[in-house]
Amino acid sequence: MKNLLLMCFVAASPLSAEEAAHPVPAADAALPPGSLYVLKSKWTTQDGREVVWSDSTGTPRVVALGYATCKGICPRVIADMQRIEAGIPADSKTRFTFITLDPENDKQAQMKELEGRHHLDAKRWDLLRGSEDDLLEMAVALGIRFDRLPNGVDFAHSYLIAVIGPDGRILQKWIDPKENAEPSVKAILALPAK
Template identity: 30%
Template sequence: MKKVIFFLSLLLVACKQPTTKVSDESIFNLTSTWHTEEGKSIQLKDLKGKVLVVVMIYTSCKVACPRLVADMQDIRKKVGNNDKVQYVLVTIDPETDTPEKLKAFAISKGMDGDEWTFLQGNPETVREFANVLSVKYKEISPMDFSHSNIISVFSPGGDLLHQQEGLGVNNRETIAAILQAAGH
């Protein structure tokens, strides 16, 4: 009987998933609630355990956001299929970009797979997250914003590893940061 208990104990230890530590600087310490394009309510800590590639956009943007979306798609293509990486697009226009609108946008851009997550918060949640990312934005007219163009890479524990600023830039450093954080 002791051998069976010992074997089961070893099996439990071997099967236990490694825990991802969260530092004081982790985005997973933010307790805000978000809505996904699927209509689910989540907190950022629900994304823990994967390398996060994050950008802030809004779906009615006609200038910078289409380029940011193309950059994210390019990064995803060059990283390849990797279940350790999650691509997250956060709207800076939560009043207009409902979960339903985000879902339609995701489908229209071919970004509706499991590796893509679109988030809608409330104005305070979005402002808090933008401040953490050093993303600046300002409403300049109804449905039009001036905003920073930054793609951020976070470790599985939610620590900022890399930021890429600009549109249509070479994504080589961002891809290298993602692959290194994902263990490749």
């Protein structure tokens, strides 16, 4: 979260002579304002691979946050993500990303079990866990609110599934579980074919 606030402050500040002498890396300079792919957060997948969020540049993603032991809205969120997946071509480059709100308890084994429980295709799905700071930064960037409940186990959190374009901009947000997958599917299908 500190990084996100710092990014906002830096973005609003004029460049000093020293900063002007050290231009932004070309990869970041090519990204549009508001791109989530400027985030340098580090994550671990359900298969134990370490990934850096900014390496997603060029890849459309469908992203949601939840946690493995959730018995409330999280199974519905995953099912709705699967509805989006079913509405796009099998050869789509779109990745489906579920980020845990509970990295303390959702270790690799729990994320792998979640993958099996929901029959998620590892070729298309990334179940990610990261540090508390990286989680907070991502939640703020997506506009997701969450808080651990007094029982110390469960979380209250927003229902949100975001479609992110290959340049990291949010193209569509599904924020009401009463809606259907069609707007998210349309946002993905409207992307230029590569």
